[in-house]
Amino acid sequence: MNIQPIKAFSDNYIWVIEEGTKAIVVDPGEAEGVLAYLEKHHLDLKAILLTHHHEDHVGGVKEIVTQYPNTPVYGPQETASLANHIIQEGDAFELLGKSFQVFKTAGHTEGHVSLLMEEALFCGDALFSAGCGRVFTGDYQAQYDALQKFKQLKDEVKVFAAHEYTQTNLRFAHSVQPSNETITEALDQVNALRKKGVPTLPSTIGREKKINPFLTAETLEDFITLRKARDQF
Incomplete structure (x- = not known):
């Protein structure tokens, strides 16, 4: 199993899960890059x-499905105009021989879901490296509850978030925890990666527990304070 990012817009990642010549695409915000990638690598969606x-x-989605008719599209109820397989909290399904578990991780949107494929988490905009x-x-309670679900996952689970926000998130984390050496070291590492144009993702749940202030917020009130501060950062 191979998971690769396709860059889109200014900071989006569209993730491609590959198994041999077969592929699954996660959150395709635009079609051009996806179609080019599938063609270049001779992948069957x-x-x-x-x-x-x-x-x-x-x-x-629409343009991709035009090129690959009858492609199953899995998504929460809020994507019903595009998805032909509606998924919700507690659902599980199998693709490419792998099991996917569905978690409701609302807050960013009312129906946001995240998907866990073995030790790979596709969390959209619910969780970022060093942020959320x-x-x-x-509904801050919903977002806080989503973070508690992520904290229950194994440390080894890889976090495939949908945006390259790590650098800015770590700058914020450093501003609120300036004496945290782990965050300082992580920021230095990320600065070096971004100078080279290298993605900072995936992260891991274990890493996020050390560098993500939103995951370490102990109460809803702490989370709200942090989230509002980050919005103003």
């Missing part, structure tokens, strides 16, 4: 997975 309805995650998504719903 077997499914599309969606975490939520925002255009930068679903904007390429903006709470557009205003």
Whole structure:
């Protein structure tokens, strides 16, 4: 199993899960890069997975499906205009011989879901490296609850978030925990990677427990304070 990023827009990652000549695409916000990648690597698209309805995650679905008719599209109810397999908390399904578990991870959107494939987590905009998504719903409890679900996962689980926000997130984390040497070292490492244009993802749950202030927030009130501070950063 091979998982590769396709860069889209200014900072999106569209993840491609590959098994031999077969592929699954996660959150295709645009089609051009996906179609070019599939053609270049001679991959047969077997499914599309969606975490939520925002255009930068679903904007390429229609064009991709036009090129690959009858492709199953899995997504939460809020993506029902595009998805032909509606998924929700507690669901499990199998693709390419791998089992996918569905978690509701709302807050960023009302119906946001994350998908766990063995030790690979596709979390859309619910969790970033050193950060989490903006709470557009205003439901901070839902976003906080989502973070608690992530904390229960094994440390080895890889985090395939949908945006390259790590550098800015770590700058914020350093501003609130300036004496945290682990965060300082992580920021130095990420600065070096970004100078080379290298992705900072995937991260791991274990790493995020050490560098992500939102995962270490002990109460809902602490989380809200952090999230609002990050919005102003």
